[in-house]
Amino acid sequence: MTDFYPVFIPSTGVTYTLLTADGTTYSTHTQLNVEKSIGDFNATSNFSAEFDNFIGNLSSAFSLNDEVVIYADRGTNPPTTKLFTGVIEKINFTGSSDDERVIISGRDYGAVLQDMTVQPIIFKDKDAGEIARTIVQNNAEGVVTTNNIDITTGTTIEKIGFNHKNVFDALKELAELSGCYFFVDEDKDVNFILKETIPSYRTFDKNSVYNAKFVKEDREVFNKVWVYGDRVLTGNNETFAADGTGSKFTLTDNPHNTRVTSHSVLIQPGGILGLTNPSTETAKYVIDFNEKQVVFVSGTTAGDNIPASGTLPISIDYERSTPIMRFKEDSTSITAYRPKTKIIKDDNIKSYSEADTKATSFLADNKDPKTQGTIYLKGVLNIDPGNTCIVNLPWHNIDYQTYTVLSASYSFNKYNNLSNKVMTLELNKKIADFTDTLKEQMLKTRNLEVGPLEGKFTKLETALRYVDVDSHYEVWAGSVGNNFIFHSPKHGLLESPDSRLGVGNLAQGILGSVLVVSGGY
Amino acid sequence: MSLVDDGIESIAAVMGGSGAIPTHIAIGTGSSTVVAGDTALTTETDRNAITSIDLTVAKDVTYIADYSATELSGTTLTEFGLFNASTAGSMYMREVIGSVAFAGDLELQIQLSLRFSQSGT
Numbered sequence: 001m002t003d004f005y006p007v008f009i010p011s012t013g014v015t016y017t018l019l020t021a022d023g024t025t026y027s028t029h030t031q032l033n034v035e036k037s038i039g040d041f042n043a044t045s046n047f048s049a050e051f052d053n054f055i056g057n058l059s060s061a062f063s064l065n066d067e068v069v070i071y072a073d074r075g076t077n078p079p080t081t082k083l084f085t086g087v088i089e090k091i092n093f094t095g096s097s098d099d100e101r102v103i104i105s106g107r108d109y110g111a112v113l114q115d116m117t118v119q120p121i122i123f124k125d126k127d128a129g130e131i132a133r134t135i136v137q138n139n140a141e142g143v144v145t146t147n148n149i150d151i152t153t154g155t156t157i158e159k160i161g162f163n164h165k166n167v168f169d170a171l172k173e174l175a176e177l178s179g180c181y182f183f184v185d186e187d188k189d190v191n192f193i194l195k196e197t198i199p200s201y202r203t204f205d206k207n208s209v210y211n212a213k214f215v216k217e218d219r220e221v222f223n224k225v226w227v228y229g230d231r232v233l234t235g236n237n238e239t240f241a242a243d244g245t246g247s248k249f250t251l252t253d254n255p256h257n258t259r260v261t262s263h264s265v266l267i268q269p270g271g272i273l274g275l276t277n278p279s280t281e282t283a284k285y286v287i288d289f290n291e292k293q294v295v296f297v298s299g300t301t302a303g304d305n306i307p308a309s310g311t312l313p314i315s316i317d318y319e320r321s322t323p324i325m326r327f328k329e330d331s332t333s334i335t336a337y338r339p340k341t342k343i344i345k346d347d348n349i350k351s352y353s354e355a356d357t358k359a360t361s362f363l364a365d366n367k368d369p370k371t372q373g374t375i376y377l378k379g380v381l382n383i384d385p386g387n388t389c390i391v392n393l394p395w396h397n398i399d400y401q402t403y404t405v406l407s408a409s410y411s412f413n414k415y416n417n418l419s420n421k422v423m424t425l426e427l428n429k430k431i432a433d434f435t436d437t438l439k440e441q442m443l444k445t446r447n448l449e450v451g452p453l454e455g456k457f458t459k460l461e462t463a464l465r466y467v468d469v470d471s472h473y474e475v476w477a478g479s480v481g482n483n484f485i486f487h488s489p490k491h492g493l494l495e496s497p498d499s500r501l502g503v504g505n506l507a508q509g510i511l512g513s514v515l516v517v518s519g520g521y
Numbered sequence: 522m523s524l525v526d527d528g529i530e531s532i533a534a535v536m537g538g539s540g541a542i543p544t545h546i547a548i549g550t551g552s553s554t555v556v557a558g559d560t561a562l563t564t565e566t567d568r569n570a571i572t573s574i575d576l577t578v579a580k581d582v583t584y585i586a587d588y589s590a591t592e593l594s595g596t597t598l599t600e601f602g603l604f605n606a607s608t609a610g611s612m613y614m615r616e617v618i619g620s621v622a623f624a625g626d627l628e629l630q631i632q633l634s635l636r637f638s639q640s641g642t
Contacts, residue, residue: 475630
């Protein structure tokens with residue numbers, strides 16, 4: 001007896017995929033995953049592909065750094081729509097000889113942005129997009145292109161510096177400051193685009209969503225933000241009258257690098273209160289930093305250093321350490337979600353405007369609760385991260401709301417391809433997870449390692465400029481007839497067979513010359 | 522008109538104060554496709570000094586050279602280029618055109634222009 005099983009025979013719209021590695025086409029993968037994401041997702045696009053490696057038939061097929069291109073289409077076999085371009089970064093063999101598999105994985109060319117760091121540089125009064133373009137051109141030239149970096153985002157950054165921050169994180173910072181997002185597309189071109197400006201014109205509802213998950217939480221709401229930059233030393237001078245007996249002189253600020261003169265004579269050496277012992281050391285005065293005081297000492301070793309009386313005999317030069325700090329808060333958010341404070345410390349912030357820009361953009365991004373959605377789609381294949389889409393899922397209390405696509409994940413295998421359930425979208429705002437927290441700590445560590453942005457190795461850069469050179473040509477011909485041409489080396493010589501009688505030549509603008517051919521701009 | 526690699530390098534060198542500006546325009550009878558790596562005309566037949574350099578249009582520079590009917594006689598012009606020396610030298614630009622025959626009764630003037638602009642404008 002023969003058993004018959006119902007078989008799903010697709011009519012149209014089945015998903016087909018194809019992978020090329022170093023120019024060779026492979027279509028025998030059993031599982032193919034692609035994740036396309038934008039910078040907001042804190043990751044670059046990546047892929048993994050699993051093949052049967054029966055008796056090692058693919059044992060030498062792949063090499064690290066081979067370029068991988070993945071194509072996918074519905075209803076077209078072989079597929080022609082390029083979905084992903086990247087390189088192999090890992091080759092993993094697993095199994096035994098009869099059940100051998102090989103899994104290759106890697107990232108797209110956004111990996112370059114993660115692997116390269118920005119040479120120390122400071123930008124002044126430049127559009128965020130222009131800065132982004134310069135950073136990519138200076139640090140990843142030849143690997144990725146910059147054709148789709150919007151250099152007119154409308155956000156002019158008064159001053160910003162980078163010191164060996166990796167290019168990806170530098171672009172992420174610029175994107176956050178300017179309301180943009182970025183990614184590297186399948187043509188190896190860096191896109192830096194204002195958010196919510198490119199709609200996908202797609203609405204996802206019960207017909208296309210077979211599963212959904214939306215999380216909204218206020219864990220990452222911050223409505224009071226303190227931004228601390230570097231500290232700046234500024235000079236000050238204060239003078240004091242002396243009565244001949246008083247030894248303590250109180251300054252306005254805590255003193256750094258103090259120089260004390262009494263009756264126009266430099267008093268030295270100085271010491272530190274509590275560390276320097278006047279009875280055994282020669283310090284003539286000590287600094288009480290916390291009390292902001294200069295205290296003249298007297299003792300067996302130090303001698304009597306109390307200033308003699310006079311109207312203004314004591315002059316103290318010192319430096320004040322002023323912090324670059326900006327505080328901002330959002331009262332609406334405080335009322336709605338209770339006060340939540342964030343402190344940002346970045347020694348690379350060297351000016352008030354930088355601190356202000358940072359505080360403003362951070363507050364705008366974090367004063368409201370974040371919603372992160374995940375929708376599992378059927379019958380959908382091409383949505384680019386960064387595009388907006390409309391979601392209508394009433395049972396999630398979402399009625400035709402517009403969301404930004406953070407990432408698009410594809411899971412291709414024979415089951416998903418037949419049922420067209422290959423795509424998952426992450427929407428709106430990334431809620432920080434363990435990976436993001438770990439990355440933040442790594443960035444802080446790196447900042448400590450490279451130190452603040454200053455010194456002779458720092459380049460003050462406005463922007464790298466390119467000049468286009470266009471060309472144009474015109475070829476003119478004119479009949480010389482029997483003209484005699486004065487000053488002509490050919491037709492103006494007496495007794496020369498070339499000499500002719502008449503007026504002018506072409507170079508002198510003779511009438512009747514014709515444009516034979518022209519080209520260029 | 523196509524700027525070739527030699528020309529681009531020469532422009533950069535001139536900007537750095539070490540290169541030579543264009544001084545001659547050469548003509549020839551070759552017809553091979555212009556490629557960035559070209560360093561000379563395919564078949565050069567004559568080369569004349571530039572008679573004038575026109576800078577009247579902002580951001581443009583135009584080089585003009587003249588050729589007499591006698592020296593052109595019998596030539597079928599198909600290519601020309603911009604050079605910075607009377608012989609050999611660096612070629613800035615090369616262009617291939619449809620053939621123009623000269624039988625001794627036509628003189629020729631070639632005008633080559635470069636326009637500089639900020640990238641993307």
